[in-house]
Amino acid sequence: MAVKEPGKKTAKLQDTLNEQLANWWVMYVKLHHFHWYVKGPHFPVLHVKFEELYEMAAKKLDELAERMLAIGLEPSSTMKEYLSVSHIKEGGKAGADDTDILETIVDDFAKMVDGLKKATQIAEEEFEDTATADMLNEHIEDLQKQMWMLNATIGK
Structure with a gap:
């Protein structure tokens, strides 16, 4: 797919992808917040984990x-x-506390997965843009893996 100037139709794709970009940016900042302010006995592990997550967010938003x-x-x-x-x-x-922080991140990731699924559907079905859909599916896969790991950490 090679869109040169967004028209009315391509504006839908641009809008939905910008929503996903915005989610990644806000999540990037939020994960930095958690990285800086986490406290308690799990600080060493979570501090590193949150850095890993905000680095993932930076990569995804740039991509x-x-x-x-x-x-x-x-x-x-x-x-x-x-x-x-x-x-x-x-x-x-x-x-x-760390459980509240992890639950917040899992909830946010779930919202992101929902948005990415909708964006994937629009890219694939309305624009036949399988390359963009594939990229978005990779984002979904990575978020779902992180949700599983974070839920396991809090015993869910």
Whole structure:
């Protein structure tokens, strides 16, 4: 697929991909917050895990933005834009314990998986863009693996 100028039809793909980009950006910042503010006996392990997760988020958001540019779409690039379309809320609970933090991340990842599934369907069915759909499916797979690991950590 090679879209040069987003028309009315391609605007739908651009909008849905920008929502996913926004989710990754907000999650990236949120994971940094947890990385910096986690406390308690599990600090050493969780501090490292949150760094791993925000590095994954950075990779995914860059990959998505570059894919958008490659097919002629315009990725959003400001926090104002991200916050206006993201399904993930920024911040975290002040003084939250590690179980609350992990549950928050799992819930956010679940929201991201839902959005990515919808974006995958739009890319594949409406635009026949299997390359973008494949990339989004990889994002889903990675998030689902992390959800499983985080749920196992909290005993779910």
